[in-house]
Amino acid sequence: MLNRPIFGLYTDTRQQGRDNIKKVDALVADGTENQFMYRNLFVIGLIKQNGVIVNSIEELCEALKTTNQ
Numbered sequence: 001m002l003n004r005p006i007f008g009l010y011t012d013t014r015q016q017g018r019d020n021i022k023k024v025d026a027l028v029a030d031g032t033e034n035q036f037m038y039r040n041l042f043v044i045g046l047i048k049q050n051g052v053i054v055n056s057i058e059e060l061c062e063a064l065k066t067t068n069q
Helices: 013-015 021-028 039-049 056-066
Strands: 006-009 050-052
Touching: 006 056, 021 039, 039 050, 050 056
Parallel strands: 006 050
Antiparallel strands: none
16 A cells, blocks of 8 residues: 555635634534534544645645655
């Protein structure tokens, strides 16, 4: 079996609000107010086992450069 790195590019626009305190407070107050994105944790775990997940094309390019060295 080949050991090849996996690169995940996660560009969901909803991730931009994850530092918004009002969003976090709304989630704490009422779980049905979850405005955060859905991620399949099984897939995330598999990617992280042998790779990296990045949030932009620039981060992806850097990760690819680092891996090829």
